[in-house]
Structure formats: structure tokens, C-alpha cells
Amino acid sequence: xxxVTLPVxxxxxxxxxxxxxxxxxxxxxxxxxxxxxxxxDAELPGGGWPRGNLTEIxxxxxxxxxxxxxxxxxxxxxxxxxxxxxxxxxxxxYAPAWALAGVSLERVVVVRxxxxxxxxxxxxxxxxGFAAVLAWPATGxxxxxxxxxxxxxxxxxxxACVWRSQAMAAxxxxxxxxxxxxxxxxDLQVRILKRRGRPEARPLHLTLxxxxxLPRALAGPSLSIVATRSAAxxxxx
Amino acid sequence: MALHGLACWAGRFTPTLSVxxxxxLLLEISGCLRLFGGAAQIVEQALAGCAEQSFTVAWAAGxxxxxxxxxxxxxxxxxxxxxxxxxVALTALPCQxxxxxxxxxxxxxxxxxxxxxxxxxxxxxxxxxxxxxxxMDDLAxxxxxxxxxxxxxxxxxxxxxxxxxxxxxxxAEALAFAAQRLFSxxxxxxxxxxxxxxxxxxxxxHDDGSHTDLPLRFAEPTADELRFSRLLREHLGRLQxxxxxxxxxxxxxxxxxxxxxxxxxxxxxxxxxxxxxCLERLRARLGQDAVQVLAQRPDYRPExxxxxxxxxxxMTAFSPSTVTIKGARPLWLLPAPxxxxxxxxxxxxxxxxxxLSSAERLESGWWDEGENQATGxxxxxxxxxxxxxxxxxxxxxxxxxxxxxxLFA
Numbered sequence: 001x002x003x004v005t006l007p008v009x010x011x012x013x014x015x016x017x018x019x020x021x022x023x024x025x026x027x028x029x030x031x032x033x034x035x036x037x038x039x040x041d042a043e044l045p046g047g048g049w050p051r052g053n054l055t056e057i058x059x060x061x062x063x064x065x066x067x068x069x070x071x072x073x074x075x076x077x078x079x080x081x082x083x084x085x086x087x088x089x090x091x092x093x094y095a096p097a098w099a100l101a102g103v104s105l106e107r108v109v110v111v112r113x114x115x116x117x118x119x120x121x122x123x124x125x126x127x128x129g130f131a132a133v134l135a136w137p138a139t140g141x142x143x144x145x146x147x148x149x150x151x152x153x154x155x156x157x158x159x160a161c162v163w164r165s166q167a168m169a170a171x172x173x174x175x176x177x178x179x180x181x182x183x184x185x186x187d188l189q190v191r192i193l194k195r196r197g198r199p200e201a202r203p204l205h206l207t208l209x210x211x212x213x214l215p216r217a218l219a220g221p222s223l224s225i226v227a228t229r230s231a232a233x234x235x236x237x
Numbered sequence: 238m239a240l241h242g243l244a245c246w247a248g249r250f251t252p253t254l255s256v257x258x259x260x261x262l263l264l265e266i267s268g269c270l271r272l273f274g275g276a277a278q279i280v281e282q283a284l285a286g287c288a289e290q291s292f293t294v295a296w297a298a299g300x301x302x303x304x305x306x307x308x309x310x311x312x313x314x315x316x317x318x319x320x321x322x323x324x325v326a327l328t329a330l331p332c333q334x335x336x337x338x339x340x341x342x343x344x345x346x347x348x349x350x351x352x353x354x355x356x357x358x359x360x361x362x363x364x365x366x367x368x369x370x371x372x373m374d375d376l377a378x379x380x381x382x383x384x385x386x387x388x389x390x391x392x393x394x395x396x397x398x399x400x401x402x403x404x405x406x407x408x409a410e411a412l413a414f415a416a417q418r419l420f421s422x423x424x425x426x427x428x429x430x431x432x433x434x435x436x437x438x439x440x441x442x443h444d445d446g447s448h449t450d451l452p453l454r455f456a457e458p459t460a461d462e463l464r465f466s467r468l469l470r471e472h473l474g475r476l477q478x479x480x481x482x483x484x485x486x487x488x489x490x491x492x493x494x495x496x497x498x499x500x501x502x503x504x505x506x507x508x509x510x511x512x513x514x515c516l517e518r519l520r521a522r523l524g525q526d527a528v529q530v531l532a533q534r535p536d537y538r539p540e541x542x543x544x545x546x547x548x549x550x551x552m553t554a555f556s557p558s559t560v561t562i563k564g565a566r567p568l569w570l571l572p573a574p575x576x577x578x579x580x581x582x583x584x585x586x587x588x589x590x591x592x593l594s595s596a597e598r599l600e601s602g603w604w605d606e607g608e609n610q611a612t613g614x615x616x617x618x619x620x621x622x623x624x625x626x627x628x629x630x631x632x633x634x635x636x637x638x639x640x641x642x643x644l645f646a
Contacts, residue, residue, distance in 0.1 A: 061587075063628035067568050067646035083512045091569035094643060095533035095543040096562055105531040109512075110545060111519060112527045120519055129512030183627020210629055211565030211645050212593025212621030 033159055036072025037206055044177070045196045049073050051157050054150045056175040058193070060166045062090070065188045065208040066181050073159065074132055075102030082131020085109045085124050088117040090136050118145040125152040125160055132159040147174040169193055239292075242398050244390050245422040246286065248429025250279055255302075255387040261309070263302055263387060276316045290418045299323040302387055304379040307334045307353075320381050327379055328354025335379075337372050344368065353379075392429050396437075398422050399486035405444055409476040412441070412485065413469060419487035420465040427492070433458035436491040439469070443480035451476065454525070456517035456548055458493055464514065471521035516548055537601040539570055539642060540612050564597040565621050567631045567643030574640035577632065584632055584639035588625035596620060599633075621645070 031053070032046030041047045049055065049070070059066050074084060084107055086093060099105055113120040117137040124133045133153075137145075141162065153160045162175070169180055178193040187207045192200040244256050250273070253265035266279050273279045276298050287294045297308035299317035304327055308315070311334050317323040330353045332345050344367070350356050356364070356376060365373050378385040398419050406412055416439060427434055435458045439451040453468055520528045529545035536542050577584040584590045596618035605611035617633040619642070624630070631643035 061626055061628050062569070062646050063567075063630055063644035065629070065646065089569070091644060092543060092572055093531060094539060094567055094570045095531045097566035097568050098531065099533055100562065100566060101568070105533060108531040109516060109548070110529050110531060111523070113519075113523065114527075116523065120523070123515055123519060127511060127515030129515055211567075212623070212629070 031157075033073050033076070035069070036076075037069070037208075039204055039206060040069070040190065043192055043195075043200055043204060049159050050177055051159050052153055052155055053160070053177060054146065054153055054175040055159070055161045056146075056168075056173055056178040057161055057163050057181065058166050058169050058178065059163065059181040061183065064181060064183045065206075065210060066163075068208040069181070069188065069190070069206070070134070070161065071101050071103075077131035077159065078103045078107060080131070081107065083107050083109060083129060085111060085130050085133045087111045087120050087124065087133065087135035088113040088138055089134075090138070115139065117141070118149070121149055121160075121162070122152045125149060125156060125158055128156045128158065130158050132161075134161045134163070136163045143171065143173055150174045150176075239400070242400070242418070242422040243287075243290075243292065245392065245396070245398065245429075246290070246425040247283070248392060248425035248427075249286075250283060250425075252392075252429045254390045256390045257306065261306060263306065265387070266298070276318070280316060286421065290421060299326075301379055301381045302385050303375060304381070307379060310334050310336075324380055328352065328357065332356065335372065335375055337375070341368055341372055392426055396423055396426050396489035396492075397486065399484060401484045402482060405481035405483060407478060407481045409473045409478050410470075412482060413466070413473055415485055416469055416473075416487070417466060419485060420462065420469065423487060423489060424460055424462050424465070426489075427460040431495045432492045433460050433495050434489050434492050435459075437487060437489045439472075440486045440488065441478075441482045442484040442486070443478075444483040445480050447480065449476075449479065452490075454517075454520075456513040456520070458495075460495070464517075467518065468521050471518060475522070513548070520548070537599050538612050538615055539566075539599075541602070543570070564619065565594065565631075565645070567629075567645045569644045569646050571642060571644075574633070574642045577639040577641050579639060584622070584634075586624055586630060586632075586641055587628065590622040590624050590630065590632065592620045592622050593629075594621040596634075 031051040032044070032048035033051055034048040035041050035044065044050070057066065057069075078084060079102070081104075084103065086108065089110065093108070093110060095105055098108065111120050111124075117135060117139075118141050121133060121135045121137075124130050141164070146162065149160065149162070166180060166182075169178070173194070175194070177195050180191040180193055182189045182191070184205050187205045190204040190206055192204075240256055240258065240260060240262065244254060244262055247254055247262055247264055251264050251266050251269050253268065255263040255265075257263060264279075264283075266273075266276060269279070270276060273282070280296065280298055284294060284296070295309050295312040295314070297305040297313040297315060297317070299305040299308065300320045300323055304323050305317070307330055308317075308323075308326060311330055313326065315326070317326060331351060332342060332353060335353070345356070350359070353376065356372075357380070361373055374383060377383040400415060400418060402415055406415070419439070423434065423437065426432075434455070436452065436454045439453065441449040441451065443449065451472055453465075453472060455464070455468065459465075516528055525547060528548060530548050532544045532546050534542055534544045577586055577590075579585065580589060597620075598616075598618055600616045601614075602612055603614045606614040615635070617635045619631060619633045622630050622632050629645035630641055631645065632639055632641050634640070
């Protein structure tokens with residue numbers, strides 16, 4: 001008997017659908033949404049931003065290019081006619097720039113939620129009518145509220161992102177995907193703190209389209225040229 | 238008044254109904270049996286609805302209006318599908334049920350006729366001579382031998398219903414039950430008239446005679462009871478009553494015709510309630526202005542280029558802006574330009590800002606110069622800049638100083 005069972009090849013066992021290997025990423029083909037950044041897609045479970053799961057984006061400073069990380073995906077959703085909700089954004093969205101980025105404005109809802117940001121998010125996620133919900137809960141949102149959001153979004157075709165500060169990185173969170181962003185030398189440093197699948201040790205460096213011309217050296221002598229031309233400062237180098 | 242409201246409510250079953258004061262409603266349901274799946278279903282729904290509004294009902298259903306009226310008066314509570322069944326049931330009824338004058342009833346008593354069946358057995362011609370035509374005609378109508386046209390209830394052009402509360406109500410939430418009755422009537426009225434409501438007002442009359450108006454607006458025209466009650470609960474939850482409430486009235490402010498719609502052939506399961514309904518609820522809780530849709534205005538001045546509009550079911554179509562933008566534009570703007578400190582003649586924000594683009598001059602807005610709260614005439618040179626922390630910002634310089642205006646997020 002044993003002679004018959006032996007030829008079961010390890011590769012065959014591994015190919016079975018119910019065997020999950022620790023070194024592969026969970027694949028969720030239907031729910032993932034291509035991020036538009038190939039390097040990032042390769043690291044995200046399912047090859048893109050997850051839909052129906054909460055994504056936590058931890059960033060302390062703004063203006064690093066954090067929205068450009070999401071913009072291609074948002075533009076795609078917008079093209080399909082999906083609703084996009086911005087809950088309690090800390091600044092005013094500048095409509096022409098969003099339109100230039102390919103987001104159709106008549107489907108962008110800005111919710112000035114105040115203290116009710118968590119409640120609003122939950123309602124928006126549970127409604128299932130939104131393609132993407134981005135939230136900036138100002139006063140901080142605790143793990144219990146995040147858990148509620150995760151429950152609300154499960155099974156919905158919604159891209160849900162919550163923006164939090166880096167200080168929260170050490171605290172446990174129910175969000176299946178957590179990403180910390182920081183400014184690199186000339187690019188955006190993306191660290192995946194938590195994902196379904198093996199953990200990622202090495203941070204990604206994404207080069208995003210940035211406005212203006214990058215100086216050859218950010219703190220080089222070229223700045224002094226500009227400094228001398230105080231009347232009408234022009235582009236550096 | 239209550240009967241009137243109930244008639245409006247009953248509009249959900251059939252558009253053809255009659256009100257027989259003081260306390261009877263006659264619904265013509267033969268035209269909508271198929272829609273509801275039979276008389277029993279209609280009766281069941283109607284009784285459940287009445288119970289919800291805490292009305293006690295005696296009812297009967299059958300082929301002749303007068304016959305079922307008499308049977309309902311005797312609290313029969315049976316659906317008579319066929320005329321013969323109804324006639325059999327009628328024979329057992331006492332003569333008093335018909336509501337004839339006392340004199341007639343006294344004479345019938347003297348003849349020894351106790352129920353309608355006894356009356357039917359006697360020759361009609363002789364009875365007509367003794368009692369007059371009215372009772373015999375009634376009898377023929379009830380038996381279905383004479384036609385019996387009914388005066389149809391006309392659904393009012395404008396919906397305005399009022400109910401007096403049996404007791405003074407001090408908590409807003411407690412109003413929900415009474416208000417629900419008004420909304421039920423509104424729904425029936427909408428269905429009978431084939432209308433949808435977009436805005437309505439619930440007026441609370443306090444016991445000191447003052448009024449509080451509670452306007453309810455829906456994101457899209459609707460005739461959905463669940464939606465009414467959900468929005469109502471949101472509003473009542475936020476309401477602080479200045480005085481106990483004595484009466485409620487509901488007025489439909491904006492109604493429009495229901496567009497014709499085909500039912501889908503295949504079930505399209507939509508999980509959740511959908512975007513518009515959700516936004517409606519958020520708006521009820523946060524206020525009308527807190528939930529808005531983005532739009533752009535053709536204006537070069539950044540603070541004027543964004544225009545937030547209320548959500549309407551008919552969103553204005555996206556009109557391409559006539560302003561062509563060549564320079565870089567940030568996704569986020571600060572609510573107001575923030576003055577920047579200067580270090581050694583250079584603008585500084587979390588460290589020295591290095592300028593990454595040439596100046597882009599925006600000079601516009603002479604037309605609203607000096608107007609209240611307008612941006613006015615601006616003359617600014619905009620730059621893309623980056624600070625040592627890696628933040629890309631949009632800054633400008635005018636005659637006075639450097640300002641931070643946006644973030645390239």
C-alpha cells in the first residue's frame with residue numbers, strides 16, 4: 001500500500017487550492033484594484049489595492065505624494081462611474097487638479113464629518129454604493145472603530161483607506177493592510193507594515209510623478225543662484 | 238379627519254375607494270387582485286396596516302358593496318369570493334344591520350321578520366307597498382340584482398394631514414410613532430396619485446400654540462416607507478423640543494410624477510442601500526452643507542475654482558472648464574493662504590523651501606474687488622517648492638509676502 005501512496009509528488013500537494021504556503025501572498029483576484037504602480041502591485045496581496053478590506057495609510061507629513069499612490073486607482077474607478085467619498089479631508093480639494101488627474105468631479109462627495117467621521121465612514125462603507133471611501137479621522141480613531149469599519153466594508157466592492165499618523169504604527173490594528181509612507185531622497189518610501197501573506201521587510205521606493213523640476217542636488221549650490229535672484233525667482237538649474 | 242387619512246393610506250391598495258362616513262372605507266379591489274396575489278393577501282396587508290396605526294377594524298370582502306358593508310357592520314371578517322356565498326351570509330343578518338329608519342324596523346318587527354333572509358322570502362311587490370321602495374332597493378343592491386355605483390374618494394391635490402396627539406409628547410423620539418401614521422398616509426396618497434415626494438415638512442404644534450417646522454429633504458424623489466422612517470428618526474434624534482407637542486401635521490412640499498419603469502427581468506442583487514440613500518442620511522445628521530459634490534468653476538484664482546454643490550438627483554453634467562491650466566496644480570488647498578516666514582530672504586516652511594518651477598503669474602479677479610467676502614483682484618506668482626522633509630508645496634508671492642497655498646499630495 002505504501003508503495004502506491006509514495007509517488008505523491010510534493011509539487012502536486014503544493015498545487016492544491018487548500019494548501020497555503022507561508023511564502024506566497026494571498027491572492028484575491030476579483031477584489032484587487034491595480035494601483036498603477038507595478039512595484040507596489042507586486043507586493044500587495046492580489047496584485048493591487050484591496051476592495052472589501054480596510055487599508056490603513058500611516059503618514060505624518062503631507063505633500064509627499066501620498067495621494068498619487070492612490071490616484072491612478074481612483075481615476076480608474078471614476079472612469080467606471082463609481083462614487084468617491086472624501087470624509088473629513090484636512091484641506092480643501094482643489095477641483096481642477098482632481099479633474100486633471102482623471103477623477104470625474106460630479107462623483108466626488110466631500111463629507112465634512114467633524115466628530116462623526118467614524119460613523120460617516122461606517123455608513124458610507126456599509127451602503128455599498130461607493131467605489132472608494134477615503135477618510136482622515138482628525139481626532140484619531142481607535143481599534144474598536146476600525147474593527148467596525150472593517151466589518152462594514154467586508155464583502156463590499158469598496159476601496160477603503162483610512163489615514164492615520166505614524167505614531168499608530170506600533171499599535172495593533174484590525175486593518176488587513178497597513179502601509180507607512182515617508183519621504184525618501186527623491187521618491188516616496190513605502191513600507192508595508194502588515195498584509196495578508198509573509199511580512200515585507202524591505203521598504204519600497206516609488207518614483208511618482210512630481211510637479212516642477214527636481215533639482216540636481218536638493219541642498220546644493222544651485223539654491224544660492226536662486227537666492228541671489230530675489231526679484232523674480234526662476235527654476236533651479 | 239382620521240378616516241380621510243386612512244383613505245389616503247389605503248391608496249396603496251387601490252386608487253378606487255369610497256369613504257362612507259362616519260367610519261367606513263370601501264375599497265374596490267377586483268382590479269388589483271392579481272397585483273397583490275388574491276383578496277386574502279390584500280385583506281391581510283390592510284389589516285396589518287390598520288393594526289400598525291392602532292385602528293380596530295371590522296371588515297368583510299365580497300362582490301357587492303352594500304352586502305359587504307352590512308357584513309362588515311356585523312363584523313363578519315370573511316372574504317366571500319362568489320355572489321351566492323355572499324347571499325347565503327346575508328340571509329342570516331338581522332334587519333337592524335341595514336340602518337333603515339326606526340319606523341321601518343318597527344314594522345318589520347311587527348311582521349315577525351327578524352333577519353334579511355325572512356325579508357327575501359316574502360313577495361317583493363307587497364313589501365314595497367307596505368315599506369316603501371328604499372328598503373327593497375337596498376336589498377336588491379346587496380343581493381347584486383341592482384347596480385350600486387359608489388362615489389369615488391378623490392385624493393386631494395395637495396397632501397396635508399394633521400393628527401392631534403392623544404397625550405402631550407415631551408420627547409422628540411416619541412413622536413416617531415404618530416408621525417409614522419402621517420407618513421403611511423403620505424405613501425398611500427403618493428401611490429394612488431403615481432407621485433414621488435422630494436421634500437416634505439412635518440409641523441409640530443406645541444401646546445402653547447407655537448409651531449416648529451421640520452423640513453425633510455430626500456436625495457432623490459421617493460415613495461419608500463422605510464426611507465421615510467429612517468430619515469425621520471435621524472431628524473427626530475437631533476430635535477430638541479421647546480415645548481410639549483400637541484399635534485402633528487405633514488405637508489408634501491415638492492412632489493413630481495413617477496417615471497414609468499419596467500421591472501428587471503433578472504434579479505439584480507444590490508448589496509447595501511446605495512450611494513444616494515446613504516448620502517441622504519449623512520445629510521440629515523450632519524446638515525445640508527456638510528455633504529457636497531465637487532465641481533469646478535472657470536476661474537484662474539485657485540480659491541474660486543472649486544465649487545461645492547448640494548447633491549441633487551439630477552447632477553449638473555460635467556462641463557469642461559474654459560480655463561486651461563498649463564502649470565502644476567495641487568490636489569489640496571489650504572482653507573486660506575498661510576503666510577510663510579522668511580529666513581535669509583527665502584520662504585521657509587518646516588525648513589527652507591527650494592523652488593522647483595519658474596514663476597506662474599496669476600492675475601485675475603478685478604470684477605469682485607471690494608465685494609464682501611470675495612477674493613478680489615489677485616496678483617500672485619506661484620511656485621512649486623519642496624522643503625527638506627520632502628513635502629511638495631504650492632507657494633505664491635504677492636506684493637507683501639510669501640504664502641503657502643497648496644500641497645502636492
